[in-house]
Amino acid sequence: MANENRFLVRKVAVLGSGVMGSQIAAHLANANVEVILFDLTSKEGHPNSIVQKSLAFLQKLEPTPFSVKSKVNYITAANYDNDINLLEQCDLIIEAISERMDWKKDLYSKVSSKIASHAIFATNTSGLSIQSLSEVLPSHLRKNFCGIHFFNPPRYMTLVEIIPQKETDAKTLDQLEAFLTTTLGKGVIRAKDTPNFIANRIGVFSMLATMYHTDKFHLGFDTVDALTGTSIGRAKSATYRTLDVVGIDTLAHVIKTMGDTLPNDPWHSIFKVPNWIQTLISKGAVGQKAGAGVYKKNGKEIHVLDLELQNYRLSKQEVDPSVEAILKIKDPSEKFKQLIKSDNPQAQFLWSIFRDLFHYCSVQLQDISENARDLDLAIRWGYGWSMGPFETWQAAGWKLITEAINNDIASGKSITNTPLPTWVTDQNRVAVHFAEGSYSPTKKINEERRKLPVYLRQHYPEKVLGEKHSYGETIFENDGVRLWNIDPDIAVLSFKSKMHAIGSDVLDGVIESVKVAEKNFKGLVLWQTESPFSAGANLAQVTQALQTNNFTILETMVKRFQEASMALKHSLIPTVAAVQGLALGGGCEFVMHCSKAVAALETYMGLVEVGVGLLPAGGGCKEFALRASREAKGGNIFPFLQRYFENIAMAKVSRSAEDAKELGYLRPSDTIIFNPNELLYVATAEAKGMYESGYRPPLKSRDIIVTGKGGIATFKAALVNMLAGGFISEHDFEIGKKVATILGGGEIEQGNMVTDEWLLELEYRFFMELLKTNKTQQRIEFMLKNGKPLRN
Structure with a gap:
């Protein structure tokens, strides 16, 4: 029907x-x-x-x-x-x-x-x-x-x-x-049909309150940005940098709309465009699109508008050390206690902008949103905050914050003396978000999420504070991974390491999980409970071994890496990688070896080992040589290989999952989806479909046609030119030669056929050679300390 x-x-x-x-x-x-x-x-x-x-x-x-x-x-x-x-x-x-x-x-x-x-x-x-x-x-x-x-x-x-x-x-x-x-x-x-809906109503109010208190506490715009960015879980562009990006003229228009359409809002007195903004607009300095706004670039220097000087000065972004110490406190309740009692103007400024935000959200919630969860998610998704206003309030202690707001209303410190709603001050209230739902002031209940059929595709939707996810039944676990299931037919493998980095415990876990899943399930899905998929090899573990000159551990680790990749590739049940966010280095190699990948559109894949002075040795080079051989279909392999060589030598990272297909990290047959919350659902369905169609893994390759010495010589010639032109360093040149040798299949005659094992052995040999060089060791150390590559 x-x-x-x-x-x-x-x-x-x-x-x-x-x-x-x-x-x-x-x-x-x-x-x-x-x-x-x-x-x-x-x-x-x-x-x-x-x-x-x-x-x-x-x-x-x-x-x-x-x-x-x-x-x-x-x-x-x-x-x-x-x-x-x-x-x-x-x-x-x-x-x-x-x-x-x-x-x-x-x-x-x-x-x-x-x-x-x-x-x-x-x-x-x-x-x-x-x-x-x-x-x-x-x-x-x-x-x-x-x-x-x-x-x-x-x-x-x-x-x-x-x-x-x-x-x-x-x-x-x-x-x-x-x-x-x-x-x-x-x-x-x-959202309800009220001016500016939910996210902009709250987000723009927050910006206006921040501007009001910037003036009141006589703070510089750069200082406010240092205080209101990532240190309080908000976007890196903080307040005034965001204003430049959005466009000062655009914000002025939105403020005017709020002023015109919300005459009865108790905070109406701050819904006006400050004079300094009017002046900037009249000069055409409306932000990034005009080359100047609150900030402007002067050569390589960033300058900021200083209202006292009536001119631009060098941006300094100075946070008082005592306030910095408060912001580093992990316990939200203790952090807010310290902010509230500190007499430092920067601390008082921060408490004031939070207090007014909480006050505003609680008074307006009933009019603009169905419940507290919708408001919090709207702000997180629309403004890039790590927690919504009600989540922050709840985490800091409902009663503590409520009492502090009431004290400020009574002493005239808050912008308006409008009382907090009775549901906020109710003696029994300790939170708004609970496992069973979030508070709705209209319905006076904790409202569940909407039950539309589309949400059955999201096994684990993004949760708010107070909501719980239970990730199925544990089947196998070690220090690095957990193998579990919610579907009786499909096992799910998740990494437990930071950024899902791959160390010895993860490698052992992958190899064991494939064995367990083969015996008991129809498919295995690699899926992380949060982004990213994997930032690659655990460099801290590599450094530890290097410091003690323990190359035996490192040799074992590389061999185990190759074993784990090949276990995923040749498993008797389908293995499906469910990928989102970063899938770099070893993470990318795991995806390349699974029977299939299901990737969220925002997937950034790449074999980036060159950045730390190494080359892919978890089967990445081998897989590219194999793919080029298959794609050439008996014709000239070199053009196919060239693309893959560039990917590795230039550490190319895809700008989307579609781009990952064009670069060859994903196969044409891999599936791309748009909602990362649906990854596990789709990957599970793919694994089942493959199993039901009588899945058999590919056999180990014995017929990989390679370019041999001829292809290697062509790659080396290109590297010589890049070195002469100053595009790469001497060490990059050495790495490039080794990558070229593996992709070419070693110093053998053109047209020869080689096996998987042959190429894996070349990867292993050259990887270990590079690991023993000073320059590679310097690159690894630099990356760990600074989070960016050293080009030595």
């Missing part, structure tokens, strides 16, 4: 090719959705030249909105005068023109007669009333009309807010949420 509720998306129209519209179109194209990108008809040149210019700009933008460059070909340029009939073919239409109610309504009048009755029509507004916008639509379109608010940049930011109006059909919202979640990989929050 046909499923009446299926929302099939063949084609999407995006109306407006500005910064947001064009990037939303790019992300749809990433997901293999055909997009028609509309804008006004150009008065000069080609009628579509406005859209064409936007697409040209997109291709230069960093970070890149496209997963691979070719995705731009899925976007068709169009204009309203000549191409409006194309809208009839679209299943989803996203309007993303400027934030002007009159312009949007005017456009709706123009396009509404061309929108198919089944299509969802959504406006990407960051704060306008969805109800008011819907009023110009014919009644039959209103049931499919809602707000859809992407965050910039749409490819990378998790959050999308969906905002219904009074007539939006519940089914429309469910269908749109499922499409955004699986196809585009987003975290969807349903």
Whole structure:
């Protein structure tokens, strides 16, 4: 029987090719959705030249909105005068023109007669009333009309807010949420139709409160950024740097909207654009896009605006040592106690911005959000904070913070004397997030997560403080790994090390887990309970062995690495790597050896061993030589090998999972998905499907055709040129020669066939030779200390 509720998306129209519209179109194209990108008809040149210019700009933008460059070909340029009939073919239409109610309504009048009755029509507004916008639509379109608010940049930011109006059909919202979640990989929050919705309402308030207290405590913008970035679990760009990135003119517009639309908000007195911002706008210094804002670059130096000097000065970012010590306290409750009682102005500033944020969130929660979880996730996903406001409050001790806020309200220190809601001060309240749900002030219950079918694909959704995940039944465990299951047929292997680095205990664990899984399960999935997949070999363990000159341990480790990779490749049950985030060095090699990979779009893979003076020796070189031999199909191997040589010699890391396919780290048959929360679900299904189709592992290769001396000589010639041109160092040259020798199959005649074991032996030999050199040892030490490569 046909499923009446299926929302099939063949084609999407995006109306407006500005910064947001064009990037939303790019992300749809990433997901293999055909997009028609509309804008006004150009008065000069080609009628579509406005859209064409936007697409040209997109291709230069960093970070890149496209997963691979070719995705731009899925976007068709169009204009309203000549191409409006194309809208009839679209299943989803996203309007993303400027934030002007009159312009949007005017456009709706123009396009509404061309929108198919089944299509969802959504406006990407960051704060306008969805109800008011819907009023110009014919009644039959209103049931499919809602707000859809992407965050910039749409490819990378998790959050999308969906905002219904009074007539939006519940089914429309469910269908749109499922499409955004699986196809585009987003975290969807349903917001109420209130000005600026949830994330911007709270995020912009937080920014305004920070500006207010910057002035009150006479702090420099650079000092505030040093205080409000990663040290308090927020984005690296902190406050004023974020302002420059977003655009000072954009923020001024959002502040004005808040001032105009929220006259009764108790904090209304701070909803105004500060004079210094007006001055910057009048000078055109609106941030990064204009080359100057709060900050500007002066040669290599960063200068910051100083309001007392009325000019720019060198940015210093000085945090008082006593405040720095408080911020390093691990226990949130102790940290806040110290901030509250300190009389240092920087500590008082930090407590004030947190106090006002908590105060504001608790007073506004009922009006803007269904529950505390939605508000916290909206801020985490939309602003890149590691914890939401209510999570932070709960972690610091509900009663402690509530009492401190009440004291400040009573003594007139807070911005408004509006009392905390009664649900906050309830004697029995110790938290808002619990295992069974998060507090909803409207319903006066702890509300569970929504039970849409799409969320059955997420075994372990991103949790908020107070929620618990139990990761199945343990089958086998050692210091490095845990083998467990939730599905009776599939075993899951997770690493326990920091950044999921691969040391001896992980290698032993992988080898043992394959044996256990072969006996008892239909498939084995490598999946980490959080990102990244793996940052590669455990360098600390390597350094320890080097310091005691214990090369026997290192020789054993390399052999075990190769054994683990080959165990994954030749296991009698399918092994599936479920990858997201970094998969570097040995982590990348494990993925390459599994029967299949399921990779989240945001996967950054690479064989980066050159950076620490080494080469891939967990089978990475061997696998590339094998793939080149197969791809050449009896023809010239060299062009295929060349790409792989460049990957290793230049330590190339993919910019997406699609890019990893183009670089050859992933195979054409590997699966790419957009929502990392669905990785385990899809990988489990893939493993089962492979088993049910009578899976047999590949046999060990005995027929790898290699280029031998001829190919090696060609690679060496290229390295000589790079050395002469100053592109690589002497040590890079030595490493490059060794990589070339392995990929070429050793100093043998061209066209010879070699085995897996032959190539693995070359990897092992050259790896150990490099490990004994001073320069490689210096690189490893430098990487451990500084987290970046040394080019010696």
